[in-house]
Amino acid sequence: MLGAIAGDIFGSVYEWNRIKTKAFPLFSPGCDFTDDSVLTIALAAAILDNGDYGILLKEYYRKYPDRGYGGAFHRWAKSSDIKPYNSWGNGAAMRISPVGFAFNNLEEVIKKAKEYTEITHNHPEGIKGAQATAAAIFLARAGNSKDEIRKYVETTFGYDLSMKLDEIRPDYRFDESCQGTVPQAIISFLESKDYEDAIRNAVSLGGDSDTLACITGGIAHAFHGSVPTHISQKVYEILDDDLGSTTRAFMKKFVEIKLS
DSSP states (O other): HHHHHHHHHHHGSSSSSSSSSSOOOTOEEEEOOOHHHHHHHHHHHHHHEEEEEEEHHHHHHHHHHHHHHHHHHHHHSSSSSSSSSOBBTTTHHOHHHHHHHHOEEEEHHHHHHHHHHTTTTHHHHHHHHHHHHHHHHHHHHHHHHHHHHHHHHHHHHOOOOSSSSHGGGGGOOOOBBBBTTHHHHHHHHHOOOOHHHHHHHHHHSSSSHHHHHEEEHHHHHHHHHOOOHHHHHHHHHSOOHHHHHHHHHHHHIIISSSOO
């Protein structure tokens, strides 16, 4: 989970100032947490306390209203309506990482990813993007190889993960959809040599940088078992006390343990 938040922060300054290179400072001036981190931590809070995620989404939105939410989510969060709005947007995948860490079998991960996602993103592509991301995190956490993760995601969700980043990067543009973000984010992880390299891969595509890096970062965190200390310390400095304390509590309960 912390790896997803770190990816969001790294990518935040490049969402509207997109780059096509891996050579950039991780903590650029002005980098900050966005809606990706806020809604991820809201989900962590829901899992920690067995809370109503729909209610928490609205509460966290009201507390952090200017963090870059999409238009449809803005309207939903401001309204009294609790019905989902059939979104296929990549917000479904950006906030789902806690599910991949909190549940201890793949069937439950897939089920819970759907339940938490369809509160807003009840379009099949939105649900698929969240499930693929959560499954990749769980499989990485459980010690599966990159080839095994690739095969499972391709077979189960139908994403094509065969392209190389060098093939994707030249023509890739900002894309808010799950189908145009999740495969690229997973490939960024698959081609990486360590956690930081995975984040650099994701940002270098020049797309929805914070969300790409958030999705990639969660998977890379699970695969490598931790986030480098110099990165995690900086992330906690950037998060406020409430977000930081919830993140620490979730990490202690669910992430800083090994699957048996």
